[in-house]
Amino acid sequence: MSKFTVTVAPIHFEDFSGTNFERLVFAYLLRTDDWSELEWYGQVGSDSGRDICGNRLRDGKPQGEKVSVLCANWRRLTTTKVTDDLKKLGKSNWAAPDRCIVLCGSPVSASLRDKIKRAVTANGIGECEVWAGPEFEERLRHKAESLLKRFVDGVQFPDTPDEIRTFVGSVKPANDAEIVALMAGLFDRPAFYTPFYSESSIPAFKQAISDTIEGLGTGIHRLRDGTIIRRIPSRHDIKSKETRDAVAKIERKLVNLRAQFDTFVRRGEIKPCSCGQPDCPTFMVSANAAQELDLLRNEILDAFRVIHPAFAVGIGT
Numbered sequence: 001m002s003k004f005t006v007t008v009a010p011i012h013f014e015d016f017s018g019t020n021f022e023r024l025v026f027a028y029l030l031r032t033d034d035w036s037e038l039e040w041y042g043q044v045g046s047d048s049g050r051d052i053c054g055n056r057l058r059d060g061k062p063q064g065e066k067v068s069v070l071c072a073n074w075r076r077l078t079t080t081k082v083t084d085d086l087k088k089l090g091k092s093n094w095a096a097p098d099r100c101i102v103l104c105g106s107p108v109s110a111s112l113r114d115k116i117k118r119a120v121t122a123n124g125i126g127e128c129e130v131w132a133g134p135e136f137e138e139r140l141r142h143k144a145e146s147l148l149k150r151f152v153d154g155v156q157f158p159d160t161p162d163e164i165r166t167f168v169g170s171v172k173p174a175n176d177a178e179i180v181a182l183m184a185g186l187f188d189r190p191a192f193y194t195p196f197y198s199e200s201s202i203p204a205f206k207q208a209i210s211d212t213i214e215g216l217g218t219g220i221h222r223l224r225d226g227t228i229i230r231r232i233p234s235r236h237d238i239k240s241k242e243t244r245d246a247v248a249k250i251e252r253k254l255v256n257l258r259a260q261f262d263t264f265v266r267r268g269e270i271k272p273c274s275c276g277q278p279d280c281p282t283f284m285v286s287a288n289a290a291q292e293l294d295l296l297r298n299e300i301l302d303a304f305r306v307i308h309p310a311f312a313v314g315i316g317t
Contacts, residue, residue: 011152013105013133014075021073021105022051023157023164024147025136029054029069030168032143034185034221034229036064040161053097057229059189059208066097068125073105079115086123099127108132142310143181146174173233176240180308182232183247186215187304187313192297195316196290202270202283209258216251246307250300257296264289 013021026040029052038054052069070085082102090096100120108116113130120128131139140148150171151157158164173179191208204225211222219234235247264270269286294315305311 010134011137011148013136014073016073016105018071018073020151020157022071024140024151025069025071025103026052026161027147027157027164027168028136028140028144030165031147031171032139032182032185034058034223038161040164056099057223057227059191059223065099067099067101068097069101069103071103075106077104077106077108077112079112079119082116083119086119086125090123096124098125099129100125101129101131103131103136105133105136107134143178145178146171149174173237176238176243177308179233179238180243180247181310183216183235184304184308184311184313185232186212186221187301187311192301193313193315196285196293202281202285206258206261209254209261213251213254213258216247216254243307246303250303253296253300253303257293257300260292260296264293 016024022040026038029035029038034057036055036057038052040052051071054067055064056067057064068089070082070089072081072085074081086100089100102116102120108130116130117128137148147168158167173182189208189212191205191212194202196202215221215232216235219232219237220228221230221232222228235244235251238244238247261270264286269289271284273280273282273284275282297315301311301314
């Protein structure tokens with residue numbers, strides 16, 4: 001029996017209209033991250049330099065993170081295009097966001113990336129990401145294969161932001177890999193990547209671990225203040241028994257981490273500082289407790305990386 005090599009052809013986003021490209025970007029952002037608000041300005045025709053803007057929710061950032069996304073579905077992106085959009089952004093009510101994402105449907109050279117980042121910094125924006133077409137495609141294939149398939153197969157996405165929100169919520173993940181990629185967001189929080197030291201700011205550490213356990217088991221994703229920010233598939237929705245068992249094992253490791261934390265609290269190896277302020281976030285942590293908790297967290301992150309190789313969260317990152 002002959003065997004065939006299956007190849008995946010790259011997607012030429014620049015062949016799609018600017019509106020359709022922005023529509024896909026908006027759907028991707030809705031699907032893969034947590035937002036208290038996310039608005040698509042490009043579809044109303046007067047975007048003031050910001051095609052998509054939102055407030056991204058993050059543990060440890062009570063006010064969230066203001067993000068502005070500049071979409072440039074050009075065959076060849078130019079610094080002038082980005083600079084002009086940044087000038088418009090500076091005059092809008094979304095001036096100086098915390099992070100700017102410049103997203104192009106075509107490849108972007110290293111020199112152009114550097115010029116874009118310098119232009120963003122010059123406009124008083126703290127963080128800048130540049131996603132070229134091939135990078136955006138990889139993100140879609142890893143985290144939103146179901147949306148990409150519909151887009152490429154010609155399924156028309158709705159026209160308005162509210163309709164797209166409903167549409168994105170109705171599209172089921174295409175495979176187990178997409179489910180696991182969505183679960184990765186449960187671990188992208190300070191409780192997993194902040195190292196323990198002799199003095200550590202660890203407010204609600206135990207709650208964050210409990211919320212992650214809940215997320216894997218039920219699909220409910222919360223911030224540590226209890227706010228439900230979205231619903232994702234749970235481990236019970238995974239079809240592969242091997243992957244499902246791996247996630248269940250990670251869940252048990254999380255339970256063990258929580259139990260160890262409680263043990264160190266009972267032993268006095270984790271205790272509030274002596275300032276006397278009831279809401280002080282600083283705790284004193286013994287060297288033994290810090291080493292053990294970091295080890296357990298590393299085991300959890302490494303175990304998740306086995307089923308999701310693209311997972312980049314690590315202690316200290």
